[in-house]
Amino acid sequence: MARELPLRAVAAQIIQAVEQGESLSQCLPHTAADLDPDLRPQLQALCYGTCRWFHRLDSELNGRLRKPLRRQDRVIHHLMLVALFQLRFSDNATYAILNETVEACKALGKTPLAGLVNGVLRAAEREGAPEPATDEARYSHPGWMIAKLRHNWPDHWAAILDANNIQAPMTLRANTLHGTRDEYLERLREAGIPGKATRFAPHGIQLDRPVPVDLLPGFAEGDASVQDEAAQLCTQWLQPEPGQRILDACAAPGGKTCAILEAAANQAEVIAIDESAQRLPRIQENLDRLHLSATLKEADAGDTDSWWDGALFDSILLDVPCSATGVIRRHPDIKLLRRETDITPLAGIQSGLLANLWATLKPGGRLVYATCSVFPQENSRIIRRFLDQQTDASLLPADAPWGLDTGYGRQLLPDPQSHDGFFYACLVKGRPEECQ
Numbered sequence: 001m002a003r004e005l006p007l008r009a010v011a012a013q014i015i016q017a018v019e020q021g022e023s024l025s026q027c028l029p030h031t032a033a034d035l036d037p038d039l040r041p042q043l044q045a046l047c048y049g050t051c052r053w054f055h056r057l058d059s060e061l062n063g064r065l066r067k068p069l070r071r072q073d074r075v076i077h078h079l080m081l082v083a084l085f086q087l088r089f090s091d092n093a094t095y096a097i098l099n100e101t102v103e104a105c106k107a108l109g110k111t112p113l114a115g116l117v118n119g120v121l122r123a124a125e126r127e128g129a130p131e132p133a134t135d136e137a138r139y140s141h142p143g144w145m146i147a148k149l150r151h152n153w154p155d156h157w158a159a160i161l162d163a164n165n166i167q168a169p170m171t172l173r174a175n176t177l178h179g180t181r182d183e184y185l186e187r188l189r190e191a192g193i194p195g196k197a198t199r200f201a202p203h204g205i206q207l208d209r210p211v212p213v214d215l216l217p218g219f220a221e222g223d224a225s226v227q228d229e230a231a232q233l234c235t236q237w238l239q240p241e242p243g244q245r246i247l248d249a250c251a252a253p254g255g256k257t258c259a260i261l262e263a264a265a266n267q268a269e270v271i272a273i274d275e276s277a278q279r280l281p282r283i284q285e286n287l288d289r290l291h292l293s294a295t296l297k298e299a300d301a302g303d304t305d306s307w308w309d310g311a312l313f314d315s316i317l318l319d320v321p322c323s324a325t326g327v328i329r330r331h332p333d334i335k336l337l338r339r340e341t342d343i344t345p346l347a348g349i350q351s352g353l354l355a356n357l358w359a360t361l362k363p364g365g366r367l368v369y370a371t372c373s374v375f376p377q378e379n380s381r382i383i384r385r386f387l388d389q390q391t392d393a394s395l396l397p398a399d400a401p402w403g404l405d406t407g408y409g410r411q412l413l414p415d416p417q418s419h420d421g422f423f424y425a426c427l428v429k430g431r432p433e434e435c436q
């Protein structure tokens with residue numbers, strides 16, 4: 001992407017890349033690296049906002065176009081979405097949005113379309129936002145996702161969709177090996193960064209407003225990490241202890257690996273596996289910053305022959321790859337990237353990992369199965385099927401002050417005031433009567 005392009009033109013190219021299957025976290029950083037650092041937050045806000053409201057804006061734009069643009073002009077469709085996002089959801093001056101979008105159209109080499117862009121945006125400004133005609137436009141989600149959520153969560157689907165459209169808070173995990181949560185809250189207060197203790201995670205702090213991590217006191221020294229409250233709950237059922245041998249089976253970028261090690265005073269033997277060579281170094285970076293240690297392995301965790309030495313684990317965290325439908329508010333590009341047809345294959349991968357890793361767990365040991373999905377197909381139904389088939393597995397009673405009891409684990413739904421959508425189930429190796 002050319003660095004001289006106006007910001008909106010760059011944003012349009014990024015939205016185009018997302019529509020073609022690239023994630024924002026893949027394409028934003030290398031594009032932003034070419035930009036003046038002062039412009040990077042603006043680019044990020046344009047791209048995240050346009051993805052968040054894509055389905056609503058796209059519905060409006062399609063209604064305003066007499067016919068779709070040619071395939072080779074699709075980037076101008078995205079450029080108009082970016083402009084509509086700003087018209088509908090920002091305080092930017094309308095004349096600036098219009099003029100600069102027309103300039104961006106020309107800079108993209110599409111001067112013949114400048115008149116169309118100008119006309120569409122002027123009409124949009126004059127007429128205001130149309131009343132959403134479909135649920136897809138109203139909730140700004142793909143239709144299949146709305147239908148699936150409505151089916152799965154008849155009492156909660158609209159709240160889930162609304163929560164997905166609200167930017168998530170920034171939440172920290174105080175490193176209690178360096179000090180208490182209250183002490184860290186006080187350091188934040190002194191640094192002019194207000195926040196409050198999270199309700200359920202004992203070391204969590206939710207900030208009133210997001211800040212760059214380098215402003216957090218002692219961040220480079222490992223005094224705190226950025227981690228959502230729901231993700232922090234992984235240690236509550238895993239209960240890591242010094243001296244234990246613990247497997248973190250799908251570990252990158254290592255947020256939960258580090259939470260486990262902190263909970264075990266860095267005195268557990270943690271094996272952290274990830275199949276992604278790109279993501280594995282992120283675990284080491286996090287461990288180094290926090291002065292923690294684990295053994296990292298690049299492997300398919302389910303292919304135990306390739307990495308397991310035969311020594312059983314006291315406990316296992318299995319944070320499986322999933323649809324990430326519980327974290328759409330943090331990753332709004334998921335609305336464009338995920339397909340309905342992804343879910344069944346994902347459920348197959350999740351069941352396979354669970355079945356294969358079960359053999360590596362000690363009798364009496366616990367396996368915590370986790371996803372950041374809100375679909376029962378990836379959550380409670382995986383656990384139910386596993387328990388039906390596995391005679392030496394029992395479900396730990398899912399008592400907790402957070403989430404909903406599904407009968408086969410607890411589901412947290414995304415909460416605009418606090419945590420992400422997440423699912424946890426805790427399985428114990430042994431027959432039910434042996435696990436009391």
Ligand SMILES: C[S@@+](CC[C@H](N)C(=O)[O-])C[C@H]1O[C@@H](n2cnc3c(N)ncnc32)[C@H](O)[C@@H]1O
Nearest residue numbers: 250251252253254255256274275276300301319
């Ligand atoms: C939900 S993310 C894990 C997040 C991580 N536990 C954390 O808290 O930071 C899922 C991870 O599983 C990895 N993965 C997917 N399939 C895998 C497999 N078969 N074996 C090992 N890792 C896998 C992906 O590369 C991805 O990093």
